[in-house]
Amino acid sequence: MSRAAQAEAGAVFVGATRYTGPVAWLRLAPHWLRMVREMKRMPGYLDHRVYYEPPFSLGTLGFFATQDDLMRFARTGTHRRLMGWVLDPDHATGGYIRVYRAVDREDAP
Numbered sequence: 080m081s082r083a084a085q086a087e088a089g090a091v092f093v094g095a096t097r098y099t100g101p102v103a104w105l106r107l108a109p110h111w112l113r114m115v116r117e118m119k120r121m122p123g124y125l126d127h128r129v130y131y132e133p134p135f136s137l138g139t140l141g142f143f144a145t146q147d148d149l150m151r152f153a154r155t156g157t158h159r160r161l162m163g164w165v166l167d168p169d170h171a172t173g174g175y176i177r178v179y180r181a182v183d184r185e186d187a188p
Contacts, residue, residue, distance in 0.1 A: 088125050088142035090149040094176035095130075095138030096165055103135070103170045110161045117157045123148025146180045
């Protein structure tokens with residue numbers, strides 16, 4: 080997907096998780112791959128990107144057509160199970176999420 084198409088997203092997810100180390104990444108991989116396959120099939124999914132912050136943080140940018148599309152994905156069983164896995168202190172020690180929604184200028188405060 081082009082940057083111009085990403086700019087057209089109605090909702091963007093930004094998040095990162097600080098994992099306990101490379102072993103946690105290896106354990107994460109099957110859960111992550113399953114979730115990405117499901118996410119790509121969801122209505123309104125546009126694109127995603129992953130970024131790295133040393134020493135063991137991985138982040139995600141997710142682009143969706145609407146906030147409803149993003150939230151529909153967030154409520155899937157696959158995503159919820161992955162988030163439960165991440166909350167185990169043996170796997171991760173911190174993180175954050177932000178959801179941004181595009182608004183028309185005339186709707187902005």
